[in-house]
Amino acid sequence: MKAILTAALMTATALPALAFDPANMSEAEKDAFGTAVREYLMANPEVLVESINVLETRRAADEASNDKLLVQNNKDAIFDDGHSWVGGNPEGDITMVEFIDYRCGYCKQINPAVEKLLKDDGNIRWIIKEFPILSQESDMAARFAVAVQQEAGADAYKQAHDALMESRGPVNLESLGALADKLGVDSKAVLNRMNTEEVSAVIRKNHQLAEQMRIMGTPTFIIEGEMLRGVPADGLEPIVAQIRAAKQG
Structure with missing residues (x-):
């Protein structure tokens, strides 16, 4: 045959x-x-x-x-939108953008590895995009984080981000108010700001960007010109090393 x-x-x-x-x-x-x-x-x-x-x-x-x-x-909206929190090493030679949802179990699971990468590498500029897609609690948590940033600045935002990533409890006005008090920020001002146009505009722009980028899940990473829809089995370190080598070569 x-x-x-x-x-x-x-x-x-x-x-x-x-x-x-x-x-x-x-x-x-x-x-x-x-x-x-x-x-x-x-x-x-x-x-x-x-x-x-x-x-x-x-x-x-x-x-x-x-x-x-x-x-x-979409590089300007990704890397220099004027409203997203920027941390890690702001002068780093590699920029990593992360789209997150505070109610995303895998975002919480991968967060320690992300923090370890940033600490061990020391030369990565890290941008966080609030992208609540899973639930009403996702939206509330994202609004809270953005409101903290607008009310109290970048350091307070990072503290709020860390707390929300570590939290396994419900997200509601009571729990968010208690968190604001724990962070030492004005809880009344933050809660009042959560539903303002200033906060809504940030969430809306992030959603519009995600739609343009065809991003439908979290976490999604953009490292320089590479987009990772999820996290590779070998982690982020090999990707960062490969991108850095390509830039230097």
Whole structure:
């Protein structure tokens, strides 16, 4: 059967393209060729697996190329929007942007590894994008963090961010008010600010950016020109090292 298929394929490639056009084949020829192909694939399923792997590799390459283009086209909103918190090393040679949701279990799980990377590396500029998508509690937590930043500054924001990442309890006005008091900021002013246009504008712009970037989940990282929809199994360190080497090379 393999010989039959091989002969058919050799004949097809040896003749002009129209000679192998199924429209020019008789029904008997179509049936014979189809049967030969099917029997060969049934006997050699690894051929299908190989084809699928090649297709997946090409698809992933196309997606990565498209993501790079999205980053390039939206770089100002990503890296210099004027409202997102900037930490790590603000003068670092690598910029890492993270879209987060405070009710996202994986965001909480990966956060210690992110903090460790920033501490160990020491040369990464870190930008946090509030992107609440999971629940009403997500939205409240994000609004609280933004309101703290606007009311009390960058240091207070980071403290709020850390507390919200570590929290496993409910998010409501009572718990957020208690957190504000614990952080030493004006709880009444922060809670009142949460539903103002100044805070809503930040959340809205982040959502608009995420829509343009086709970001639908958290955490999503953008490191320089690379977008990571999730966290690679090997972590972020190899990606950072690869990007830094490419920049220096």
